Amino acid sequence: MHSRFLLQMLRASGVGLVLAAGLASAALADPATPVPNKGDTAWMLTSSALVLMMSIPGLALFYGGLARSKNMASILSQVFAIVAMVGIVWVVYGYSLAFTEGSHEPVPFAGRVSWLADFQWNNLVGGLDRVFLRGLTPDSTSATFSNGVVIPEYAYMVFQMTFAMITPALIIGSLAERMKFSAVFLFIFLWVTFIYFPIAHSVWYWAGPDAIADAARAVLDAPDDAAKEAAQASLDAVMANAGWANKMGALDFAGGTVVHINSGIAGFVGCLILGRRIGYPREVGPPHSVTMSMIGASLLWVGWFGFNAGSNLEATGTTALAFVNTMVATAAATLGWMFTEWGTKGKPSLLGMISGAVAGLVAVTPASGFAGPMGAVVLGFVAGAVCYFFVSYVKGWFGYDDALDVFGVHCIGGIIGALGTGILVAPYLGGVGLTDYAAKPGSASPGDYVMATQLFIQFKTVVFTLLWSGIGSAILYKIVDLLIGLRPVKQAELEGLDISDHGERAYNM
């Protein structure tokens, strides 16, 4: 801000540009105010576009191909409309609720539960500082995971926006072919507001490495005991200025919990509340285009490099690690599903391979920047086999109509990934270990890792997400049902939502 202002003043008063540029670069060299690196900025904007491509057309085609042709336009429309709606909600209040500092007032009634005694609003949801993107300028910056490295806040905001777009779009796979467009639209609006923004804040919001380094440095520099005590208190406050799961030490690199478990359980609850499609299971037709689904799944795989490697928030070696993990875990999961299906059903299907690939992408999401590549291979293989088991057997045993297998792939794959991350981050398993920003202020040093402790933290975060999203979504479905009804009339469902909701056909041939 300061250097920019100076530049304008100099230009206005007619001083040469050369002098102005010299002054500006002198200001840039000041270590106290880091400026974004052009490479990091370019990578984050590229990643944001890649994640958008995951939703449209990637996810839309993947889901659409799995549905019957009479509901193809319905699936495509739902994903497209959700992307557009969340984009607007995000700049109006979503970004602010998810990624700004919230109120430090205690949450009412939390004090009555001993282990929730110091639970503040900020542990659950952000504030209103960035409503309508108030105060955000091209000079605003956001912290990364490295000391002294920032990226433009606009880049951070739009990157996180693409996550908020795809997460609710994942849910519609469970609701496919039997929920009115209006009900989907209203439900998703409520869901991002009351479920996604709080979970994203709980898991991802923190003060950032520089805030921790500054506070930790003050503790070291304190001249006497009284000053040290005060500095320690302020360091504690900085460390506590984080979402509930983040403060606890939960690891979720790119959103295994926030995106996949969160949407997977919301879809599962939705398919139970909606009930089965007419004719399920025997009289529902097979996927209308495995070809479309293969195109969609492949676009998801490519886009997922933005999702996972982009989540490092800068372009470094860890970014490359996340990229490699995303590649190999997905390959392993494809084989995991393929061989399991081949062995149990006799044939390796294309639909099985692409479903396995998506399961692997889901599972490696939380682990992508933490596990080593060999750990990622194991994780992917396990996810492919276990998700196959849930989709092919468990769904049939219990008879729920999770139409496009959001629960079996995203929720189960997400849980495998979240717990697996707690294991595979171990340095002795090839992982990168934990990071301590306070021990040596200004640089990241290895943190204390105990597998059982980390696993328990991961487990608590999974349970919290399942409960918050599961119960919260059930309430929201009921509210939408009371307001406008969830299901179309029988005739409309039989005719297909393409005609009954949208008045058009996906294919006119």
Next chain:
Amino acid sequence: MKIITAIIKPFKLDDVRGALTAIGAAGMTVTEVKGYGRQKGHTEIYRGAEYAVNFLPKLKIEIAVATDLVPAAIDAIATAARTGEIGDGKIFVVPLDHAVRIRTGERDAEAL
């Protein structure tokens, strides 16, 4: 003159065309159709779930031949389209009253 309609497995089309050409049948019309017979379709497995596929894809071929060529044409189709498996299809023969070659105006046997 007769119309011979045969419902066959799609991948047998080239064999049937070759056999009919060999006995001197002059033309053929092919349509992609769906249907079922005594087996009432079958089931397919997608993502481990069984789906009932009631109508299976088939080809319907239609040829118009002189009456004396009918037995040879039926034999040619039946031999070429046969796999011995369920779903090989059926052959129907119906009388044909008139035929016209539109370009020349030729009638009946000359038009075939």
